[in-house]
Amino acid sequence: MQLKLALASAVERLDAADVGSPRMNAEVLLMFVLGADRAYLYAHSEHELTPQEAARYEEVLAQRATGMPSQYITGHQEFWGLDFVVSPAVLIPRPETEHLVEVVLELARGVHRPKLVDVGTGSGCIALALAHELPDAEVYAVDLSDEALEIARANAARLQLDKRVRFLQCDVLKPVVDKTHSVIPSEDFSPSRGTCFSELRDFDFVVSNPPYVAFSEADKVQKSVQQFEPRMAVFAGSHGTDVIAPLIEQGHGALKPGGWLALEIGYSMRDEVVNLLSPTMWDDIRVVPDLQGIPRVVAARKQ
Ligand SMILES: C[S@@+](CC[C@H](N)C(=O)[O-])C[C@H]1O[C@@H](n2cnc3c(N)ncnc32)[C@H](O)[C@@H]1O
Structure with missing residues (x-):
């Protein structure tokens, strides 16, 4: 079948399956199958797909028609102009999260050799974007999910930032040393990671x-997120604060006086999060909106 006919029928099929932006998705998946860019699709619209190409295209379209995000099919997502590999073990990096990177870069201006940690690093997108922008920074990245850490380490290696970022399995900021997630408080060294x-x-x-x-808000989350993205990357208890609350407490202990906590928050969480920041422990609390005016980042300085 000719490329242009395959593309036209894919658009119809994805549209019928209620996939948003069916043309863009059909093109992305065809580019992925052919290992080509968009210009190729238009310059070679008469190209006859080989039986292997046609079969592979059919396979990925069938996956996309189930609602699986195209990033989990192609295995890639761009963030901060960098290419990240992704799998269903990690949240797909979102463009909104770039606001958090911007806020940290702004606050880090003039800080000599900043030491920073990204908690819940997932694909590693925040830690690696910051390591990329701040060549003298000392960067740590932690996650409770071992599978996510594997992806993050792979991304660090692909971006040649693996010597700059140290990864560690932690429950919030408490290191985990075995599969049962128990911490050995008497030990100060994780031999497998070489991190104290x-x-x-x-x-x-x-x-x-x-x-x-919050679990109770599950119905407000996109179906594809509910079905395909890791539950532990999305949900945080009955109020949505099961990670944020310990993070504020442990983050305070982990910061230098004058150090900054910077968090991405959900669209309706501003007051709840600000209320968790005790005025006797934090000052200079800032809420930064995104381009739509939605409160997106909360930053606070340890007193
Ligand atoms: C919203 S995702 C963010 C991933 C990535 N930083 C990003 O912005 O795309 C949250 C991450 O927190 C991790 N996580 C969930 N509970 C955690 C905990 N108790 N301690 C550490 N990480 C946790 C999840 O595995 C997931 O990778």
Whole structure:
């Protein structure tokens, strides 16, 4: 079948399956199958797909028609101009999260050799974007999910930032040393990672895009997120604060006096999060809206 006919029939099929932006999705998946860019699709619209190409296109269209995000099919998502590999073990990096990176970069101006940690690093997008922008920073990235950490480490290696970022499995900021997630408080060294637990302190920045959706709000989350993205990356207990609350407490302990906590928050969480920031422990509390005016980032300075 000719490329242009395959594309036209894919658009119809995705549209019928209620996939948003069917043309864009049909093109992205065809580019993925052919290993080509968009210009190729238009310059070679008469190209005859080989039987293998046609079969592969059919396969990925069938996956997309189930609602699976195209990023989990192609295995890639761009964030901060960098290419990240993704799998269903990690949240797909969102463009909104770039606001958090911008806020941290602004606050980090003039800070000499900033030490920072990204809590709930997922694909590693925040930690790696910051390491990329701040060549003298000392960067740590932690996640409770071992599978997510594997993806984050792979991204660090692909972006040649693996010597700059140290990854560690943690429950919020408490290191985990085995599969049962128990912490060995007497040990100060994680041999598999070569990281001293005592290094997780004296930070200039604790940064996080934590899970923040309440279980009761599950119906407000897009179906594809509910079905395909990791539950632990999205949901955080009955009020959505099961990670944010300990993060504020542990983040305070891990920061230097004058260090900054910077968090991405859900669209209706501003007051709840600001109320968790005790005025005796934090000052200079800032709420930064996104381009639509929705409160997106909360930053606060440790007193
Ligand atoms: C919203 S995702 C953010 C991923 C990535 N930072 C991003 O912005 O795309 C939240 C991440 O927090 C991790 N997470 C959930 N509970 C955690 C916990 N108790 N301690 C550490 N990480 C946790 C999840 O595995 C997930 O990778």
